[in-house]
Amino acid sequence: MNIEEIQQQILDAEQLQIIGNNSQLKSNHLNTLDMSAYSGLVSYQAEELVMTVKAGTTITYIESILAHNEQILPFSIKNTASTTIGGAYAIGSPELRDAVLGVKVIDGQGRILNFGGKVMKNVAGYDVSRLLVGSKGQLVAVCEISFRVLPKAYPVATSTGTIKQTPSKVRQQIEKNLKQVFDPNGRFV
Amino acid sequence: MQTKLSEHLADSAHGKKAADIISACVHCGFCLATCPTYQLTGNELDSPRGRIYLIKSALENNQASKSSLQHLDHCLTCRSCETTCPSGVKYSELVGIGRELLENKRSLWQKASRSTIRRFLTKPALVNLSKPFAQQSAIKSPVIKPQVTRGRVLLLTGCVQPALTPNTNHITKNVLSTLGYQVDETSQQACCGAIDHHNAAPTVALERIKANIDNWLRSIESGIETIISTASGCGVMVKDYPTLFAPSDDYYLKASTVAEKTKDIAEFLINQDLSPIQHQAVNVSYHAPCSLQHGQKLPNLVERLLTTLGYELTPITDSHLCCGSAGTYSLFEPETSKQLRDNKLKNLTQSQPDIIVTSNVGCQLHLSKGTKTPVRHWIELLEPKAD
Amino acid sequence: MQITQELLAALPEHIVIHGDEMTRPFECDGLSMYRQKPLAVVLPENIEQIRIVIEICNKHNTPIVSRGAGTGLAGGALPLDNSIVLGLSKLNKIKTIDPQAKTAVVEPGVRNIAISEAVAQHDLYYAPDPSSQIACTIGGNVAENSGGVHCLKYGLTVHNVIAIKMLTIDGEELILHRNDDGIGLLALMNGSEGLLGIITEVTVKLTPKPERVQLVMASFDHVRDCANTVSNIIKAGIIPAGLEMMDQFAIGAAEDFTHAGYPRDAQALLLCELDGDHDNVEQELTKLLALLSTAATIKVANSEQERLTLWQGRKSAFPSVGRLSPDYYCMDGTIPRHYLADVLENITQLSAHYALRVANVFHAGDGNLHPLILYDASIEGDIEKAEALGTEILKLCVDVGGSITGEHGVGIEKLNAMCHQFAADELEVFHQIKAAFDPQSLLNPGKAIPTLHRCAELGNMHVHNNELPHPELERF
Ligand SMILES: Cc1cc2nc3c(=O)[nH]c(=O)nc-3n(C[C@H](O)[C@H](O)[C@H](O)COP(=O)(O)OP(=O)(O)OC[C@H]3O[C@@H](n4cnc5c(N)ncnc54)[C@H](O)[C@@H]3O)c2cc1C
Ligand code: SF4
């Protein structure tokens, strides 16, 4: 699968559900976009402490590559053998969000967009690559993710989890507005 | 920052000097952090950077009103900003020029009241009159004469000290004598010029200053090696004499000679062996005057000296901030002055000292108005005895 | 002006600053190259007063420019024509400190370093330390997602803020927490440059002071050796608490101010700080010293006082450069670390090409460059030359896969450079995000995101396929 095929699939569908491998976001829809086929390493230079992978890459695979260079992921997530980084990104955790540096996504209008980058520090434009962590497949299809990695001697951040609660009215309104920004036609369900 | 001088100032030496000082300011804002008035008001107009900007505007469009002057009045000239400024902006010289430039915006009654106070403080006869009410430390020990002569020094008498804190110079003289120095004194008439200078009376100040320079040069020619100041507010003024003259002026070199010979008493004593001199066994808190730490740029000087003598000093919170005395400031801006004094005293008395010591008569008198703890010049801790 | 009258009527007089003479000192921030007087400046003393300002500005359709300490280097707090500046400097109280949870709740105008000072008694500190930390406010830090010399190991502002309270342009309070389920609105607010809301309270994470801190200073005869050492340190699996580089210009200027004992004749200087428990630091120190084989001199700070003085020199380096030149223009590009030596050499060439001196002092470990272009505003054409050189440097950063700004933000200053880094679709998304919060565009409008029109006029500089402008300059 290449990125144009994903783009086409999105444009062709009126509504679709994005899933990763064995997604925690249970599929109850007929039309699904399975991102697990879009996988593999895009770039990785150990001394930069940055890795870029396609969204369907499994955490297990990522960890095995890192291990070769005595490096680790700076966050821990519930990981079954088939959990993908894209799935973890969509579900979201504060520590994963901390590690994210950039993303390539396709929005609800089929536009391929790049936010953030492959460097440690970058404040050009709004921090969309961290905003979309936890977007649960509702706003964009995440295609590529760049994130920070650690030498293995350093401690992994303890995971603090997220707190589910009914969002305030203001927050609901803003989330609604943002849905309009990324997926105005309501393609992603 | 660049200043485009207004036409009417384009050729003035003062204007050029001010523009030159401002060009060193890169508008980074570091100085906001340590400015006592900004800390109180949170208003950039009461900060060094804001004041520099007001002066810059005044130089550029020549339209400044008394609102600008008010913010300059509010400045303590404590020079904390100079210590903080990484770019070396000579703020106090600039604010001096700014004040002169804006002095004519002052209302008449304000001018009158300021001028009265200024004259009062620089007229010994008048100050001496207030002695019975305000005197801080009376002389209790006998005068000591030097046994040997290791050198000759000139002690600046000051205009307020002889009347209100006579013991400071008395002990100083005894200490110097014990160490073998012959002490000459300037007359009480020879005010250093600070009060006039900081209250926009430049002509009066310059006259006084030139007379001082001439007199003291004569003393230097006759063999005086060091001019000693026991009031850091006067000391900084004398050390800054050269900045008052253009380098082409005859007085520039003369002023530089006088400035180079001038030392704060602590600066003079720090390298001397003080072990033969006894000192009081008390708990002390030391208040570092702005004129010493920021003006003369001698931070930690007295602290080191007192520690060598064996005093245990607890670090004072916000020791870089002004106590609110600031020359005549306490008279013209009483509210801010009192607030700063209260803050300062809270920090100084944290360790419950028996006595607060300092290096400047202005701070001493100002602080003592707000506390029961005695406030003295640190030199009074020493107890020189004739042997 | 009617709006000024209304502000004066609704608020205490002493917090409303108006008139040309009094508003002028607010006409610029840390980037004094750009200046614009606002209609008025309001310095609120409580949240209710901020609400009143928002309400009145809404009514008059008047933009609001938030301002912390005005130390920003991108013109983020530059007033707009016809705008009200909302200065948060009076809101400077530390509300609560919780040593157990290692958090503090502070008002937006609290200075960065004041937090560390206040929590020092609990052996804690606030980790992000912009060089301007003595003066800059936490609100400004969040708005810029500021970094500092210790962010390599401890993260940027976004990593150290637990929650914020903000007011939207409707005057509604929005509370955002790090652990909120769903999208990362808190992360979005970090670096939003005052365009999305007014930050009224910040809960920060506090970090325990490490058992041992060890600073090592190494000087080099060749910039390239120093740059390569930076890469080698990271390659060796060490993440120093801070890893900073200075070139000869910067060394001289900083030494003039601090007298820290920097070697003036060195071509490049590396400050590398290790921290952690005793044994760890000892091990890393041994490793580090072995990596410094190309250094001309090595100095291991042997007292806390010495360590602080060495850092003070680094942290004051920008304004110290004010001693060398009446004006400077500070760049903030980031690059992948392994390009460091090449990019620095290119900057030297560009500097010669434009005949303007460039001083370098920067966060080498993060690949965050800070070339300071020295110019003199009183020389005609110098500003334009400085801007042109700056643009070249930023393009260079983007071309090697970096970014035009690592921590100072876009503000007004890097709008053109944004066209180089982002495509039209992405810029459009940014504009829509702004509209999702502020449909009338009243909060700091025109900053941070260039209009598509502006980029089109510039000739769409966004590079694809590495087609580089200025092929005559040697690249790699
Ligand atoms: C000498 C020097 C060194 C510096 N070093 C560093 C460094 O090492 N790292 C670094 O990251 N930066 C550095 N900076 C840049 C600057 O200090 C930071 O960007 C800082 O965070 C700005 O804070 P401030 O309070 O001065 O904000 P301001 O400059 O007043 O404002 C900055 C932006 O934040 C917005 N803003 C301010 N407060 C609020 C609020 N409460 N709500 C919403 N928006 C708000 C403003 O609208 C503006 O867009 C340096 C600056 C200087 C002058
Ligand atoms: S610290 Fe110095 S350079 Fe910076 S704004 Fe203040 S006076 Fe200007």
Ligand code: SF4
């Ligand atoms: S001299 Fe003191 S009061 Fe005046 S601006 Fe400087 S720091 Fe502030």
